Amino acid sequence: MQLTEKHREYWRRNLRLTGFLLSVWFLLTFAVIYFARELSALTFMGFPLPFYMGAQGALIVYVMIIWYYAHRMNKLDQEYGVAEEDR
């Protein structure tokens, strides 16, 4: 199977999107945990910020990351003509 330049570009854009979303995931999870003691002074919706992030904030971000990825990639498939034909 010979890949076209268009195929390669599709894959590069996929990798960029994946990398970007993974770094958001990484920062909002692990950086917040790492600095949890320092961030405890801040409050959000009545919660100390790190507690809020662990109990709710991170989950909301995960749901949004996964939604955005599905949305973008499904569109990218169309744009680059690599979507599977509907069955």
Added chain:
Amino acid sequence: MSRAFVQRLQKYYSFYTGGLVLFILALAVAEYMGMPERWIGWVFMASTVLLYAGIGVVTRTVDVVEYYVAGRRVPAVFNGMATGADWMSAASFIGMAGALYHKGYDGLAFIMGWTGGYVLVALLLAPYLRKFGQFTIPDFMGARYGGHTARTLAAIGAILASFTYVTAQIYGVGIITSRFLDVSFETGVFIGLGGILFCSFLGGMRAITWTQVAQYIVLIIAYLMPVVFLSYKVTSNPIPQLVYGSVLQKVTERENEIMADPAQATARAAYARRAQSIEEQIAKLTSSGEGASNELIRLRNAKALAEEHARPLTHHAEPFPGPDPDRERLNFLALTFCLMVGTAALPHVLTRYYTTPSVREARNSVFWSIFFISLLYFTAPAYAVFAKYEVYTNLIGSSISELPSWVASWSKVGLVRVEDINHDGILQLAELTLNPDVIVLATPEIAGLPFVVTGLVAAGGLASALSTADGLLLTIANALSHDIYFKMIEPSASTGRRLMVSKILLLLAALVAAYVASTKPDTILSMVAWAFSIAGACFFPALVLGIFWKRANMQGAVAGMIVGLGLTLYYLIGVKFFGMAQWYGISDVSAGIFGIPAGFATIMLVSLLTPAPDRKTQNMVESVRYPSLKL
């Protein structure tokens, strides 16, 4: 995918949900009219288990694609619900809120770990596995890396991780049925086993999928209902997730009062003295040479318990409150990481994404999975905070002779213990022992709800354990029947024979797991958390590099799986059973923090030192990356 099919599904499950609500209301009326509690428990258990079995019978199948991957026509939303039920086990349903109650902030590693893993599933695995489109995870390893070695290793890893997990589920089923039906634990295990087998035995993945959707609906209603009522009772706002921040502040104030209370200090001091005197007894026993007697073990446990009661109170929301915060932080980070990677590598979850009709639906389906899973995980920390509020304000500081009735009823089954160690007739926090399981199970009573809600919670716990056990047993049976029997031993077997072998193996796996569970093995239960490190270290590096790095080859993958799995097992068995010194203070549960990177590094190094994979394999990798590309 036909629209009519989706509409029919929506209709069925809407009717089902409506029927479930009516059924709960009918039972509530029956209770009001005087139906005994024991009967309500039985009716709840029997009717839900019969319902699951009924779905199993209706969706029975003899078609291979239906049996292994539900015909690949499960719409994204329904696959999301099925994944939710598949994923959330008895530990999530009953244990997690209790763990959060006891650990406070430090327990949130489970919340983030078990949801954040789905980001990895969505971005790195699900769409590609769906495009690959076979039946099992070892299938992917076999096709990508060629030869039987990679497939065999993957099958072994899948069985290892799934078996420890399924044993714990069946154990959970035994606990729930024996507690609510007044039967012996062993009978409970085998009743539950019947429910599990009825469903998966006849219809494989197809039956499991549609039962899991039904089970998800039961378990989410059961989980939300008590805490919604409790939230309304405490704050007059029925949405617990929104308001528990203010309740948490009240808990913090109460914690300050308790910390300053001299009676709490005397109780703690009494426990410290008890620990001291037990220590002296132990010293006497060891010097007289009775090294490993049962008495000694009993004393050590009693000492640990007394020390726990003597420990100072810490704030619920404070991160890493112990004496060594840096080490606690490191363990928190490591545990979160291992749970996430493990989530993204557990075979029974990944196979669910083979069942969607297309790559597009697979991506959407991960979204629906995390959405439905988050509904419960969003609520668990609220459960913990509301329960803590009730205990700290209405229980602590009240007279021991006038405790609320739920304390007495749960003391009877040994899940709550009260001891007036400083003899002042008042209950101090240090004098109360709560088993973690009691938080979810007792919340209906704490909130003053009728028994029917307790029955519903038990049915929800049962649904969560049964649904997870179904998925795991099928994974084990498929690894044996599809990957080992069909692909390696007898590739010419007819479809009828393949299904028969699979069903027999399913039955055997279920019986062995039930037998192991009925012996109540302590070690197996503590090994459940290991399943994540084991699965993560064995599968994750080989799966991800297999998709994203064409240069990864068979030698690399085999070496990587052996090193990753080997290092993980070496560390956790060494630390847990042979007193090996911890590396950087990491506890055995997070062994994957060493095994996972080692797996990645080994695959890369060995692949680069050996020849690149052939053109055919590279074509396969390319075909996985583009939804439309055909091999």
